[in-house]
Amino acid sequence: MVNLSVCLSGVPLKNPVIPASGTFGFGYEFAAWYDLNCLGAISCKGTTEQPRFGNPTPRIAECVGGMLNSVGLQNPGVEAVIQGELPRLRQVYHGPVIANVSGFSVEEYARTCQQLNDHADLLEVNISCPNVHEGGMSFGTSPEAAAAVTHAVKAVTTKPVYLKLTPNVTDITAIAKACADAGADGISLINTLLGMRIDTRRRRPILANQMGGLSGPAVFPVAVRMVWQVYEAVKLPIIGMGGVSTAADVVELMLAGATAVQVGAANLVEPCACRSIIDTLPAQLEALGVKDINELIGGAHHG
Numbered sequence: 001m002v003n004l005s006v007c008l009s010g011v012p013l014k015n016p017v018i019p020a021s022g023t024f025g026f027g028y029e030f031a032a033w034y035d036l037n038c039l040g041a042i043s044c045k046g047t048t049e050q051p052r053f054g055n056p057t058p059r060i061a062e063c064v065g066g067m068l069n070s071v072g073l074q075n076p077g078v079e080a081v082i083q084g085e086l087p088r089l090r091q092v093y094h095g096p097v098i099a100n101v102s103g104f105s106v107e108e109y110a111r112t113c114q115q116l117n118d119h120a121d122l123l124e125v126n127i128s129c130p131n132v133h134e135g136g137m138s139f140g141t142s143p144e145a146a147a148a149v150t151h152a153v154k155a156v157t158t159k160p161v162y163l164k165l166t167p168n169v170t171d172i173t174a175i176a177k178a179c180a181d182a183g184a185d186g187i188s189l190i191n192t193l194l195g196m197r198i199d200t201r202r203r204r205p206i207l208a209n210q211m212g213g214l215s216g217p218a219v220f221p222v223a224v225r226m227v228w229q230v231y232e233a234v235k236l237p238i239i240g241m242g243g244v245s246t247a248a249d250v251v252e253l254m255l256a257g258a259t260a261v262q263v264g265a266a267n268l269v270e271p272c273a274c275r276s277i278i279d280t281l282p283a284q285l286e287a288l289g290v291k292d293i294n295e296l297i298g299g300a301h302h303g
Contacts, residue, residue, distance in 0.1 A: 004281060018262045019264075019274050028093070045075055046075060046102045046126055047078050061197045078116065081116075082116065097121050098124050099113075101113050113157050123159050124239075125150070126191065127166070128164065142175075146179050147178040147182040165187060172226045188238070189226050196211045217243045232257075238257050238259060240253040240262070244264070245263070
């Protein structure tokens with residue numbers, strides 16, 4: 001019998017597989033496909049303080065090895081999430097819930113996280129959003145801004161706080177260290193890489209927003225590299241993600257340093273992707289002679 005259970009900052013997960021925010025709605029939508037209670041946890045759709053309609057369409061573009069999205073954080077706002085979406089999820093799912101929070105100022109992040117404190121087991125703070133007070137640059141591209149958000153959120157919540165980092169930076173370790181020094185409980189990475197497609201007939205960008213986030217198997221090697229670097233740089237648990245689509249990908253990302261792994265774009269291709277990965281994980285571990293999945297965490301660093 002292989003042990004699949006892991007722990008994120010005191011939150012026990014029956015296995016390390018988590019549907020990634022933005023690819024699984026608020027979870028309950030997928031209950032028609034399979035029993036969600038097989039999942040390690042669920043990272044809910046990104047939530048902001050106010051309702052957001054999102055970006056104009058088209059906002060999805062396919063590409064080899066993945067897809068681009070420029071959805072623009074469409075969500076009903078934190079009040080509606082607390083009163084409607086999370087109760088509906090709790091009716092069909094009884095495991096850990098990760099609230100994914102976005103904001104456009106330090107104060108907004110803090111207010112939204114404070115409201116969600118009693119309704120989630122863990123907070124995943126997406127600092128890939130444009131900082132409206134600093135000309136639109138992402139909070140996650142500046143160590144100072146990343147630290148400011150971390151510090152503000154930690155001051156208003158009792159739940160573990162994981163900072164979700166953008167890969168669109170020169171040195172991911174500088175951002176991770178700034179979050180760690182400001183009191184982060186863990187790190188989630190990577191978010192999407194900035195990309196673009198052009199419609200050759202129209203001679204215009206396919207996405208109405210011109211650029212979007214690249215996800216899918218194409219970004220997996222970047223995710224492995226960044227998880228590896230952050231594992232070496234900080235002593236915090238890591239939730240790894242980026243192009244994960246198989247049990248073998250889960251093993252590889254954990255060997256790089258992840259404690260748990262999120263599955264994103266694969267859910268949009270195959271709604272039962274997470275269940276399939278969980279079902280095939282024990283055989284994958286047995287073939288490697290692994291009896292406890294925790295042996296894998298950072299295992300490639302010990303040579």
